[in-house]
Amino acid sequence: MSDGLDSLTVEEQMTYLRKGAVEIIHEAELEERLRRSAATGRKLRVKAGFDPTAPDIHLGHTVLIRKMKHFQDLGHTVIFLIGDFTGLIGDPSGRTLTRKQLTREEIEANAETYKKQIYKILDPETTVIDFNSRWMLELGTDGFVTLCSRYTVRQILERDDFEKRLSENRPIALHELLYPIVQGYDSVALEADVELGGTDQKFNLLVGRELQRSYGLPPQIVMTMPLLEGTDGVQKMSKSLDNYIGIYDDPADMFGKVMSISDAIMYRYYELATDIPVRTIETWRREVEAGRRHPMELKKGLAETIVADYHTAEAAASARDAFETVFARGGLPEDIETREVAASAVRVRLPKLLAELGLAASVAEAGRLIKSGAVTLNGDRVTDPTVTVDHASPGEYLFRVGKRRFMRMVVR
RNA sequence: GGACAGGUGGCGGAGUGGUUAAACGCACCAGACUGUAAAUCUGGCGCUCCUUGCGGGCUACGGAGGUUCGAACCCUCCCCUGUCAACCA
Numbered sequence: 160m161s162d163g164l165d166s167l168t169v170e171e172q173m174t175y176l177r178k179g180a181v182e183i184i185h186e187a188e189l190e191e192r193l194r195r196s197a198a199t200g201r202k203l204r205v206k207a208g209f210d211p212t213a214p215d216i217h218l219g220h221t222v223l224i225r226k227m228k229h230f231q232d233l234g235h236t237v238i239f240l241i242g243d244f245t246g247l248i249g250d251p252s253g254r255t256l257t258r259k260q261l262t263r264e265e266i267e268a269n270a271e272t273y274k275k276q277i278y279k280i281l282d283p284e285t286t287v288i289d290f291n292s293r294w295m296l297e298l299g300t301d302g303f304v305t306l307c308s309r310y311t312v313r314q315i316l317e318r319d320d321f322e323k324r325l326s327e328n329r330p331i332a333l334h335e336l337l338y339p340i341v342q343g344y345d346s347v348a349l350e351a352d353v354e355l356g357g358t359d360q361k362f363n364l365l366v367g368r369e370l371q372r373s374y375g376l377p378p379q380i381v382m383t384m385p386l387l388e389g390t391d392g393v394q395k396m397s398k399s400l401d402n403y404i405g406i407y408d409d410p411a412d413m414f415g416k417v418m419s420i421s422d423a424i425m426y427r428y429y430e431l432a433t434d435i436p437v438r439t440i441e442t443w444r445r446e447v448e449a450g451r452r453h454p455m456e457l458k459k460g461l462a463e464t465i466v467a468d469y470h471t472a473e474a475a476a477s478a479r480d481a482f483e484t485v486f487a488r489g490g491l492p493e494d495i496e497t498r499e500v501a502a503s504a505v506r507v508r509l510p511k512l513l514a515e516l517g518l519a520a521s522v523a524e525a526g527r528l529i530k531s532g533a534v535t536l537n538g539d540r541v542t543d544p545t546v547t548v549d550h551a552s553p554g555e556y557l558f559r560v561g562k563r564r565f566m567r568m569v570v571r
Numbered sequence: 572g573g574a575c576a577g578g579u580g581g582c583g584g585a586g587u588g589g590u591u592a593a594a595c596g597c598a599c600c601a602g603a604c605u606g607u608a609a610a611u612c613u614g615g616c617g618c619u620c621c622u623u624g625c626g627g628g629c630u631a632c633g634g635a636g637g638u639u640c641g642a643a644c645c646c647u648c649c650c651c652u653g654u655c656a657a658c659c660a
Contacts, residue, residue, distance in 0.1 A: 329653080330651095330652060391598090401598095401599085415607070418607065418608075422609065423608090423609070453606080454606080456606095458606085485607085486607050508621095521618065521619085522618080523618060528601065528615090530601095530615085531600085531614060532601075532602055532614095533601045545622095560601095561601065561607095563607070
């Protein structure tokens with residue numbers, strides 16, 4: 160899809176880059192820089208920062224990464240910045256306490272994980288990966304103090320989060336105030352032309368502008384992207400809320416998770432997590448509203464598109480087949496995990512067995528699931544938690560817990 | 572260092588000596604209804620053991636001790652958070 164995009168006019172490039180963005184500060188500046196870039200051949204330096212502690216990328220992150228890709232498509236330099244120094248602070252949220260310091264090895268390992276994932280979207284040949292400890296450590300304590308002198312407490316406290324916590328009498332650790340400064344200085348060190356971030360990053364991105372100005376550099380253009388809601392459809396997608404779709408989720412999982420989102424949020428996923436043009440999405444939406452298209456079909460299409468993006472078209476097609484088999488026709492998935500167990504004379508109670516097989520979090524939990532009718536053994540619903548399973552002779556058992564947990568146990 | 576307020580389950584938030592594994596709400600899980608959607612309704616929501624019983628054991632209300640037949644609740648010390656005060660005495 161990157162073919163021929165570098166021959167677009169500046170107007171066309173602007174349209175391409177605007178897609179999905181919440182805010183661009185300022186459009187005129189971006190346009191000007193694109194124009195100059197076209198004239199001089201100097202590529203824009205586009206930066207986005209990532210947390211070194213959480214290298215598991217989910218669909219929410221891809222909204223930003225896709226935007227990076229758009230710049231890449233236009234021939235600009237994209238810098239994937241791993242905030243290994245910033246990671247010591249942790250972006251202030253009021254919830255996060257000081258994070259544990261990662262070792263060099265852990266950071267390297269996480270970086271590798273990142274690479275594997277982002278190269279599903281970004282071009283491995285041209286993407287620049289950098290670490291902010293590179294210049295932060297070099298800065299030294301004295302340099303850091305000097306850096307801090309360029310910003311005032313009042314300016315930092317403008318940040319909504321700080322203001323809120325202050326008024327609610329909740330603590331703010333001193334080092335949290337430094338986070339925006341460090342992130343802003345990254346833009347100085349990298350001489351960034353553009354910084355991308357989620358809407359929640361706006362303050363930090365703007366600090367970058369101020370600091371660059373203070374250092375006599377042209378202030379970066381700030382572009383914010385929406386935060387994609389998680390599978391619950393309400394809160395932003397995040398690992399800690401367990402409402403995320405990881406791009407490394409296996410095809411069946413990924414397909415199922417997409418299918419579980421609400422119809423209302425489906426269009427947003429289409430818009431932010433796929434490359435399908437907005438016009439097409441709008442057409443579909445109207446068709447659904449007019450009753451000419453079934454929302455479930457549209458959602459299956461979404462799930463298939465997303466799975467294909469991070470796996471393969473074949474994997475996506477078979478995930479769809481499996482989904483239809485299991486849920487539309489009440490059948491069984493093809494690839495049920497099988498556990499082999501040696502025969503023994505011991506009769507094991509079902510709750511304990513389910514816990515041991517990993518089908519329930521604990522024995523107590525398994526008992527509850529059984530009582531609530533969530534468990535079937537070889538297709539028969541079991542509601543008595545005292546049922547035991549015979550291990551004595553070879554045989555095969557098929558467990559189903561809830562709608563989506565299956566396991567086959569073979570006794571030999 | 573001082574005065575005052577506060578620290579309860581994933582989160583919010585009741586409870587202030589005795590059926591309190593801890594009200595209620597959110598989140599979460601399961602069931603029903605469906606399109607594995609949403610909404611709605613129902614049940615559940617620390618761990619473990621067994622003879623599954625309004626059963627036994629263990630763990631839990633910032634931490635450590637103590638008082639008591641019995642403590643989240645009272646006392647002591649400690650840790651943490653916030654508010655006020657702080658300098659011209």
